[in-house]
């Protein structure tokens with residue numbers, strides 16, 4: 286099982302961290318992530334030696350021994366400079382995740398009574414709120430109104446994976462995955478990062494209220 290923990294650095298289920306459940310756990314260090322570097326980066330975690338060996342070969346152009354290419358592979362070595370940045374930032378991850386969780390709780394109470402669906406946490410789980418995703422009718426108009434008010438609301442994501450042109454050959458059509466399709470029409474992400482202030486969140490909630498009053 287390959288676990289996609291790219292948005293879940295530090296998240297927990299039943300007391301165990303995301304990325305440690307599967308045979309392999311994958312993390313993205315894209316700058317916007319809870320643990321982000323200053324360019325592109327990522328990591329794969331595993332406890333199984335056979336996968337460690339394979340991953341090391343795959344990331345290094347298929348070589349285990351220099352100039353001997355065993356597999357057609359990738360150049361996916363994490364730059365040393367990015368690794369140094371990540372090492373410094375890793376120490377703060379728990380603290381930043383706590384700040385995100387606090388911000389999520391504040392949003393939850395600020396948005397009470399509005400016609401939006403707020404995120405909820407499953408039993409025994411602890412989200413790290415890489416995104417704070419709500420659902421609303423008239424999503425596109427709402428995103429525009431928020432953007433016009435200087436708020437960086439975004440849509441994650443407007444087109445579901447099965448309707449992307451690159452998967453056309455799978456012949457999964459519109460209507461086949463209604464939950465994903467519904468979500469793609471109604472979800473929007475409100476600004477979320479460890480440093481977001483109470484004042485900023487109050488301003489965002491005020492603009493949401495104004496939108497729904499109209």
Ligand SMILES: Cc1ncc(COP(=O)(O)O)c(C=O)c1O
Pocket residue numbers: 289290291292312313314315325326327
């Ligand atoms: C859930 C998920 N998986 C995979 C990725 C891909 O990560 P990267 O852009 O570092 O390759 C992302 C990035 O946004 C993601 O959110």
